[in-house]
Amino acid sequence: MPYLGSEDVVKELKKALCNPHIQADRLRYRNVIQRVIRYMTQGLDMSGVFMEMVKASATVDIVQKKLVYLYMCTYAPLKPDLALLAINTLCKDCSDPNPMVRGLALRSMCSLRMPGVQEYIQQPILNGLRDKASYVRRVAVLGCAKMHNLHGDSEVDGALVNELYSLLRDQDPIVVVNCLRSLEEILKLEGGVVINKPIAHHLLNRMSKLDQWGQAEVLNFLLRYQPRSEEELFDILNLLDSFLKSSSPGVVMGATKLFLILAKKFPHVQTDVLVRVKGPLLAACSSESRELCFVALCHVRQILHSLPGHFSSHYKKFFCSYSEPHYIKLQKVEVLCELVNDENVQQVLEELRGYCTDVSADFAQAAIFAIGGIARTYTDQCVQILTELLGLRQEHITTVVVQTFRDLVWLCPQCTEAVCQALPGCEENIQDSEGKQALIWLLGVHGERIPNAPYVLEDFVENVKSETFPAVKMELLTALLRLFLSRPAECQDMLGRLLYYCIEEEKDMAVRDRGLFYYRLLLVGIDEVKRILCSPKSDPTLGLLEDPAERPVNSWASDFNTLVPVYGKAHWATISKCQGAERCGPELPKTSSFAASGPLIPEDNKEREQELPDSGALMLVPNRQLTADYFEKTWLSLKVAHQQVLPWRGEFHPDTLQMALQVVNIQTIAMSRAGTRPWKAYLSAQDDTGCLFLTELLLEPENSEMQISVKQNEARTETLNSFISVLETVIGTIEEIKS
């Protein structure tokens, strides 16, 4: 962030920091350092005074120390060489008699985030893990995670992991929680910290000693534990019961999630828990913090998907109040829509009707759509309300009402009569494309019941030249042709005019094509037109498609108390897809993160391997380069163990493939130049037991397929299968990147 004028400031501060008079006066010195911190927060580049700040770290004033360490943690990545100078002071502080100073120094040293610092922090961390003061232990435990991440996710120090596991029995509750967090990060590639029975029960017993943050976090870790027996399961649930009554919403929701997951085979327990969480959720829904309120509403909707009647008696809690922000009102309307039942439908509709005339057009439209949604069950009442709304002659209301009518007529044919009576007159108040399309569609399909339908359409035809939306013109063509079939006398003339206009004058190709198509269709004969255009006018079964059936609780239990309900499932899917593509896409050649997604485990941890069903199956050894001669000899001496054809389309970049294969420890022995056809490549790989896999790839662009033949020097099917699946994944990924 280059910031004009920052040089002067840096110069001035530098001078002040070097001034011996200021250095002698503790308060003045501290004030200058505070100014540095303030500028740093504002985004000025303060790395220029790093040297002076390092000097300032050698002080007895603990406030000054803290400020300087904060500064160093920010700029250490920029000035790694200068930061090494500070290490000395930090190391000395790590053995200070004051535990606060020890903790502070250790925390700052671990947060330096620069290459090469690992070797200095290792010993202080190990000392810190055995420190008398719990404050230092807390810092040291998290320091292990920081150190591991500085190393670049490579190797796991077994001794350290064991030490952390034993610290789970520490006296201090925060140390315990920090151990879990630290282990989780260190063992990330292997699936995180293992919660076995002794650990789970130990944690359950310590729960009451933790503060609310610790409780929420431990509840989350306990999700991993699978009780062996039903008895144990219910024992755990009984222990956790009190946390459903916690005053902290985070703990209540965490406990609820744990209940839902643990009791996935006991639907009545799940329902019971959801009843109990009703109170806290409703309290959060009307909480003063609108952010909390919003999140709670999202979760209420999630529950309603499975238990539609769950909040019906509390429908008044979801009435909007005027001062609420827009996003909360929209959520509340959605909730109201979902909890409607025979008893409250009158009141809910009355309330929604009030929203339809809201100042905010968006909110009003959302309310109208909500009424449309309720209309699928309570058709008559809703259609009446919607018809009344048309009487207001407001543009933004009319257009949405007409769109709602269109959907409603399709799904609930019984209301067609009422809708047809309401329609005349609303064409004056519709200006936007969506509304016009809906109105024209209605007039076309149900025109025989609306006396003035041809005349309304005639107006549209008259003004077609000034019409801006092509979609409206297309809709108009179709509607008029349909109406022509039922009321030919009134429509023939204008249909001719419209077709003429569309074919001769219209600039938009799609409209012109549609016009030409209808013209030729008419030439073929009226029976043919009827056969093509007279589709069904309604289809109530589509309603089933649109609102999904009740989802079982288990389908979303794992999403409860996460960000998924807040974003919505669909949005979340796109988010995580973006992230996923990011992770294994462009980064592929650089890191070995790909290996983690396959069945390969890069580092050995014997205990875990036995637990994971497929992890022990295959382990390819890196850098086992065979000579071409040896490869050829072996290849010729073996029989094909497996042959498979994969689809392959379009371009091919051999280099990308070679790099990707290298990541998963498959070596390329030889391959043809790019563009040769057929293209061939020979690959080799060896697993940790010494079994060789020799592979031939044969790409024939004409057939757009890739043939894989694998030979193996020891016949073992399960390793062969996992090898092939690795190969498939790599080739599949390459194809994805390319497209």
Add this chain to the structure above:
Amino acid sequence: MISQFFILSSKGDPLIYKDFRGDSGGRDVAELFYRKLTGLPGDESPVVMVTTGGRRHHDGRHFIHIRHSSLYLVVTTSENVSPFSLLELLSRLATLLGDYCGSLGEGTISRNVALVYELLDEVLDYGYVQTTSTEMLRNFIQTEAVVSKPFSLFDLSSVGLFGAETQQSKVAPSSAASRPVLSSRSDQSQKNEVFLDVVERLSVLIASNGSLLKVDVQGEIRLKSFLPSGSEMRIGLTEEFCVGKSELRGYGPGIRVDEVSFHSSVNLDEFESHRILRLQPPQGELTVMRYQLSDDLPSPLPFRLFPSVQWDRGSGRLQVYLKLRCDLPSKREIPGERVSSARQACPKKAPSPAPSLSKLQPVSGAEQPRAEGRAGGGSPSLGPASGARRLSTLGPFPDGRPRAPRTSQPWALHLGPSSGSGPGQSLL
């Protein structure tokens, strides 16, 4: 786990910025957040936002924020975390910063940058919460708070809740409550004070005939303690305090709430028998008890509303008079009161200590008739003492007909926090 935490002013300037994990693209995320927040389409919620597209290292980063006293407190994370816990943490941080700096605001934060960083350093390490208890943190915090400038008459509009009652005169609120919990070590003359407030939020929907359509009361008992820690405190509620619809205590109709929840530090041994809450409050602010009540109120509303709507066909003007009469005894105070009529196009704000209603401002969109307010009813003073007040709206309607109003429509009324009107009256 949290990657970054920052506090932005209402204009988007970073006041505090701390990167806990160094796994993100650097400090321009604060700017990115503000851009995203201001450019958000109307139907999306700003509470949780995700970054997609754009620069790569920002991708898939979730912003979660709360707005507190016109500051944005934002955390970023790349994990699928519990939104409840994070929002709770943010509000706890807001309280904590308020406790330590005296009050939370742009001014106090920028005056106490060092203190705030020190606090953050102790509260969060590597993005994980260590502790938020005021008691524990006290031992580690060395910086002293820079207290804001002394009370001036210009600050009258921001009357704090705590300490409003302690002063003899109603006009000048005491600054006693807005001092930091960690008073300077040299100053030994700190007073042992406790402030207890009952804050209720009433959401009331009143039909045009005056009957109540919907009542929702959210109340809480807030405690701000400057007592030395470890001192025990007993709060006695009236013995007729009933929880739930069925419970019956005492002879009369009693004082009833639907649901009640307590802070985890409250000892409830004597609650069942004597309605006594025992606790050892840590220094600083604490919500001792929350309660909710909806629909049937055991007592009448503390105010009455008299609406009148006149529509002059000739001039096309609609006159809406809202007369609000407060029945509370004069010694109680309503610090902030807001009346908004949901159905009509004239929402307005009535700041209580203001001498006249000339500050009324329409909150609605521009297409609405300009609501002009003026004090009516003869008495321009709007003291909280049992005064009737009248709000009026005059608006010409261009097309000659009012948009929405139908006189049969119910009125919605929301009142801001009102202290001292709770059913659970505290007898300390």
